[in-house]
Amino acid sequence: MKFNTPLRYPKGRSNIPSFFKIIFAHNDLLGGHYVEPYAGSAGIALNLLTHGYVSRVHLNAANPAVYAFWHSVINQPEALCKAIHDIKITTEEWQRQQDILRSPENHSALEVGFSIFFLNRINRLGILYGDVTDGKSQGKRWKFDARFNKLDLIRGIEWIALHRSFIHLYNQDAAGLIKTVLPSLPDKTLVYFDIPCHTEERGLHNDHDFHHNRVSLAKLIKENILQHWIVSYPNHPGIVELYKGYPSIVYTISSSARNRPEDSEVMIFSNRLIIPDWKNPSNLKTA
Helix, strand or coil, rough: CCCCCCCCCCCCCCCCHHHHHHHHHCCCCEEEEEECCCCCCCHHHHHHEEEEEEEEEEECCCHHHHHHHHHHHHHHHHHHHHHHHCCCHEEEEEEEHHHHHHCHHHHCHHHHHHHHCCCHHHHHHHHHCCHHHHHHHHHHHHCCCCCCCCHHHHHHHHHHHHHHEEEEECCCCHHHHHHHHHHHCCCEEEEECCCCCCCCHHCCHHHHCCCCCCCHHHHHHHHHCCEEEEEEEECCCCHHHHCCCCCCEEEECCCCCCCCCCCCEEEEECCCCCCCCCCEEEEEEEE
């Protein structure tokens, strides 16, 4: 079964799970655990789980609304699927969902989780916190529900729900997860820090965690994590310097935005990890 995460990727990353599958095979990690401290769309984690490469995935969402969405997928899949089935895709509904996301304290966790899901599917590039003109102007250029295929989305959530006993969900910042969760996980674990530094990605992560001191985070990763780890960032000399001495590759990510150049990223690996001989993880395709 072809699997797509219900939350849209902000960039062209659909082939990166294939790169991780090779990493798991080359490093005797098959059947182990996989951790995403910045889960967001959780695309890699869910792909690895549903295709049998890992036995457990650990998703951490510091953003309360993203946490509410994944909590609903795992604990209230029937109610979430009913909300998807019943929703009418209109600009008025778009505005109502924006209002829910801006005042989550007045709504249930299911309502908040659905609002971030709805906006991620409807808004251009998956950006969540646009204004009304963003949504309305988008509607003039293409169908408003172009990326809201109800049947496919419901099937995807039902498929994840079948695997929910293997999914562990957390609502912490990355530093907290390193200190409290990782020490209890087995050696046969891979931790992937896909740091949310691009503008489109900020909506899927907590702003405080996004602005977490990168120097402190690098220190925690290098000194506190005993399992294998990978970090990816936009390619910048300052970031590379933080992980000096660790293996790394630089690659490009194609953007889905019109007239926008490709992004350059750096992927950094823990010293014991065997790295596949492939120049661009985002271009790899496997069965």
